[in-house]
Structures are given as C-alpha cells and as structure tokens.
Amino acid sequence: MAPIDLAAAPFHLDDEAMAWVHATRDSFSPRDKLAQLFVLLARGTPEQTLEAVRSFKPGGITRIYSPDLEVEVELSRELAQLSAVPLLVSADLEGSRMSLPVGTSVPNPLGLAAVDDLDATTSIATLMAHEARSMGLNWSFTPVIDLNVAWRSAIVGTRSFGSDIDKVERHALAQIAAFQANGIAATVKHWPGEGYDDRDQHLVTTVNPLSMSDWEASFGRLYRKAIEAGVMSVMSAHIALPAYVLALDPDAGAQAYRPASLSRVLNEDLLRRELGFNGLIVSDATAMAGLGDWGSRDQTLPEVVIAGCDVILFSDDPNADLMRLVKAVADGRLSQERVDEAVTRVLALKAAQGLHKQAPAPDLKAVRQIVATDQHLATAEAVTARVPTLVKDINKLLPLLPGKHRRVLVYSGGVILPFVPEPLPLSVPMRLEEEGFEVTTFAPGMDVHPRDFDLVLYLFAEETTLGRSRIFLDWVRLTGSMFGAMARFWHDVPTLMISFGYPYYLYDAPRVPTYINAYGSSEALQAAVVEALMGRAEFTGTSPIDPFCGSDQGKY
Secondary structure, three states: OOOOOOOOOOOOOOHHHHHHHHHHHHHOOHHHHHHOOEEEEEOOOHHHHHHHHHHHOOOEEEEOOOOOHHHHHHHHHHHHHHOOOOOEEEEOOOOHHHOOOOOOOOOOHHHHHHHOOHHHHHHHHHHHHHHHHHOOOOEEOOOEOOOOOOOOOOOOOOOOOOOOHHHHHHHHHHHHHHHHHOOOEOEEEEEOOOOOOOOOOOOOOEEOOOOHHHHHHHHHHHHHHHHHOOOOEEEEOOEEOHHHHHHHOOOOHHHHHOOHHHOHHHHHHHHHHHOOOOOEEEEOOOOOHHHHOOOOHHHHHHHHHHOOOOEEEOOOOHHHHHHHHHHHHHOOOOOHHHHHHHHHHHHHHHHHOOOOOOOOOOOHHHHHOOOOOHHHHHHHHHHHOOOOEEEEEOOOOOOOOOOOOOEEEEEEEEEEOOOOOOOEOOOHHHHHHHOOOEEEEOOOOOOOOHHHOOEEEEEEEEOOOOOOOOOOOOHHHHHOOHHHHHOOOOOOOOEEEEEOOOOOHHHOOOOOOEEEEOOOOOHHHHHHHHHHHOOOOOOOOOOOOOOOOOOOHHHO
16 A cells, blocks of 8 residues: 555644654554444443543544534543543534534525525634534534435435535535535545435445446536635545446446445545545445445444544444454454554644644633624524525415414424424424414314414425435325325415425425425424514525426416
8 A cells, every 4th residue: 555645635734743644543553443434423421432532542432413402511621631542533524403503503504506696605613613612513424515415215315415516516625625624524425425215225236327427427526616716635435336336347237336435446545545635534424234235244344444444433342343353463364554544634634634643622602702702693593594495385375374374274293303203293283383373283083174264384394314225205294194195285275385394295295386495404494484474574485496396387
C-alpha cells in the first residue's frame, strides 16, 4: 500500500500534527489499534456510555442525545477528560427530527432544497455546526448526496436535497463548506450512490443500476465535486454498483452485487484510485441486513476493513467484533499494514479537527450562549417559514377562514418516527382551534356526514423512516375499514391534504384538490404551515422533487 499523504487534502496536516498521528499510532498496542477502528453507538445512560468508552477505548462514538442539556454537556466533559486519545464524537446532523434535541430545530435537506437559497443553507449549516461543536461533536455523517429518483424509496425520502443533480450539488457543497469551516468534519453518503433502488439498505443490499456513463454524469460528478471541496470522509454503504464490477470482470456473477462496504473494488479502485479520495472511509452501520446478507459476522466484519473502510460503524457486541478482527489478523486475512493504514486515517481525521491539541472541555455556561439562542431560533424560523410548498389548489380553497371553514374534520396517523413505537400527535389541530376553528379528529367507527363539516383535513407526518420498505397513503389504516377507505369527500366538502414529510402522497390521492408539502414535522414547520394556511404568510417553497410521480393525473 502507498503511504498516506497527510499533508494533502483533505487532512492538510502540518509537521506537528503528522508527528502526533505517527507517534500515537505507534504507541498503541495491537489490541488498541483495532479498537480505534470502531465508532460505537452511545444511546444509553451517561454512565453506560462512559463505561463503554473506558473499557473498550474506541476511536469514537455516535451519541444519541437526550433533551437534557445539562446532562449531555456533563457527559461531554467527562468523555473529554476520560480518553487519553481524543474521541471522534459524531451524529447525523440531518435537521428536522434528526436535529439535536437540545438544539435549534432546523429544516431537513429536502426542506432546504424547497427554499433553494444557498445563503439559507449555509446559515442553517453554520448554526448546526456551532451548536454541535459547542456540545463536543466534531464529525457529522452528512450531507446526504443521494438522488431522490425512485420516489417510492422510504430511506432516501426527505434526507436528500431532491432529484435535481445541480441542486443537490449546490446545497451539499454549501453544507460541507459551512460544517468544515466551523469544526465539524463532513461526510458524504451513501457511496456509491442511492436513489434508483426503492428498497432500504437496513433490510437488503440495494443496487445502483446505472451504467458507468450515467453514474459518472450523476453520482460520479457529485462525489468528485465533494472530494474537490475537501470533504473529510465518505460513508461506504451497503449498495452495489454492478456496472463497475462487471466492466472489470464480466464473469463476476454474484460478486457484482457485493455492497460497497465489503468491496475493495469500489472503495480502493473506484473511490480512492479513480476519484482520488485520500480521506477517511467509514462503513454504514454494520448491523444492517444489507451487510448481513453477505455472510456471517465472523466473515463480514473483518471484510469491512479489508475492503477499505477505515471505520466500523456500530457494534452490538464490540468485544466479540474486536476478537473477529484479532482472528483475521492472526490468520492473515487482515494485514497489519492495512490496520495501520486505517488507524492512521482515523488519527489524521482527529488531528485535522484539532483534537491533538489541548482544548477546553465543553462548559455549560458557554454552551448555553450558543445552543438554541434567540438569534439561532430567529435564523431557523426565518428559513423554516420559506419551506412549505403549495403543490396545487384547484378550487382556490386557501386561505382558510374560521367563518367559512369553521367545522374541521381531521384524519391523521400522527408523526411516525424510527425507534418510537407509537405515533406522536401533530400540533396542527390544536393550532387551528386556537385560530377559532372547531376541530374533530376522526376515530375508527365514527359516522361521517359531509353536511356536518366545512373542511376535511388530511395530515401525514412520515419523514424518512428507517426499516420501512414503503411509505404510502394507507387508506384502510387511516379510516379503520375498507368501506371508510373507499369514501372520498372532496366533491361535497372542501378538502386539504398536507404532508409533513414524505412528499409523494398524490400518487395515492391524485384527485385531492388542495395539496401541500412541508417535508418535515417539527413544531416550527407546523407553525409555519398554519401561518400560510391563514394567509399571513405566502407559500414560497418550490418542489425539489416531482410530487406527481411522473404522471399528470395528480395535477388536476
């Protein structure tokens, strides 16, 4: 393997930083070198997180933050003091429901794409970076540069900047620049590109079906631009790119469908050699079925590193996984040279973030002067107000008027979130009551007579949902019966449908006369939508995807 040029992009290390990287790597025991290749998921109590770091000595953690600012800041302080070698502390800074629960709520990527203002995207990314860095974070697994082409995809959904390559490129580069200028290493994902397969890598190895010429014109272009911009890391996902593999070996057979996370061809040949990426490669979460499809963990876990990933993302049993690497080194599958190369890049990322220098631990008073300040809230609110997109209003229903649309019947499945067993309530009905409307929430078994209502309101709130194969308008579940599912009221009662997430419900309700996409379900977005419904604000968002799903049927 060729030596890693730590002075080159994206690390740009000086002599002092390079000396720290080499000296720290060489001071590790063989066991501790392997432990540096792990980023553990820290979703437990602070005590559990501290014990995991103390005993295992990982290279980093991904913290699932609680809403308790004081507790999280104290944990960050203790982690900073606990680790002799500083930790990479990461999160998915994707906005909306993936915002830090202790921080300012901001729009998700699809919402920012609806605003389509690079100054707005930069201001939101800068705000996110300031808050995250003050909390002790130094690495984000964003931006997502997938393309929202396969509209049925529940995993790309609202996480991408849309379906237009130019728009995705502009906003992703703006986010990378803002993050990395403010102390947060950015990651582009999901290599080698998602968006043409509507399945979910959590459940199956997905396939990028493009020819190499089409791939170069889309994902190749996006990854090259991100690398030119100095992005620090790339997430190698459980996605196959058979066109590249088959071009090298027409008889590759099943190996053409090997996910990038296990493919030396895609990571080393395509990403490093052809695209020239010198930064850190992190695998996607290794518990996913997209990886597990390919063999037992005894086999696949070492292959993640052998295939060119420098970091193993998440482990349900870190000690068992560590032993899998130990055995792979012992039997020759995983070379010590490859281990040293991966450790070097892990430490180089830390040094590039300034972690090799003594820095003050997070301080609660200082954090409170940065996180969710009035200025940050005002910035986010101003951008959020520009997100809601009026897709169509055939019968000129809007604005809503309490005197005209007073009696409102609401159908809603609530806010659907990953890892949350029951839907959360939307606040829109309460907000409408505060505006003077009389709101009735539909319950299964209720007899509905159009004469009893002045407005029917359908509310959906399903952003990208991990582990769900599909998001769709399930009429039977919504109404509680097959007979209810077949009822349509919009010829008798003014009807409005709003999606606070997945933007493609017109496929299942093409004749609904008024339809709005808000892309996210945060309280700030719900408030912004109500302001626009009441006519106090304009709908200024523009669709970053095709809400009609390639058909004219839903336009009328």
